[in-house]
Amino acid sequence: MIRRRWVIGGLIGYLVAVGLILVLPVSYSGIVHAIGDTLADIGIGGFGSGWVEFTANIVMFVPLGFLLTLLLRHHWWGIVLAIMLSVAAEVVQVVIPSREPSLRDILANGLGAAIGGALAWLVVLRRDGRRERTTSST
Template identity: 45%
Template sequence: MFRRHPIVSVVTLAYLGTLAWLTLTPSNAGVRTFSLLQRVARSVQSNVGTEFLTFGRVEFAANVALFVPMGVFVLLLLGRRLWWVGVFAGLLASCWIELAQGVWLSDRVSDPRDLLSNGLGTVVGVLLALLVTWPAAHRLRQQSRARAARQSEA
């Protein structure tokens, strides 16, 4: 994988490191500071017409967005035929993160809704990568069929 896609591999490793840092480091529960998500939710809620965007909804959307790259990177590294591995990898990573937060990180909260939002983000990432790579895959498939047809005629 690294030899075939060195840049995607390095970016994937950077993403996984950032994901681990965001989800598996202590959250400074004793300090009365508001997280970025809380500030965003309060700012959005203060506007007329966006009161429905509660912290829970903003957090759900952020968790979806956090796992979109997981689906994209796994599909790009392993190929379109193994799209399901991308979904499985995202769900497995999400389960592991929630387990770690529930068992080893006392200042973090393990939430089953995170499994749903992370899984949804991974599926969105896989679908996005399938959509973006479809033209190239279609072109390669047509070239392969044309080559096979020429060889069978000869």
């Protein structure tokens, strides 16, 4: 029960932070281009701003998949809900003047959610299952 409260608290904090990032009328293209330029300057070539943004979207949705999977206790439900939230976030961006929704973002967000869900399932939920089997066999 205590863990569930921590997951809910983490999920609320995450949703507030990401919600602000997604809906604030701020163009993040300058930040994305600066990261791409910095990578090129330090000798890590081949990463244009599109790849930086794609990777950032993946990373941003890993915690959502992870937390929803912990909360719902089933990896597919967490991933499906995270993808639905991703689609909703892109739809909301249609009405924000400086933002551009895209299917590519939904793909990256869904991939991040899937990675987070898989990590939660592999690391935490499977550990709990082993613990339950050990407890019931003794």
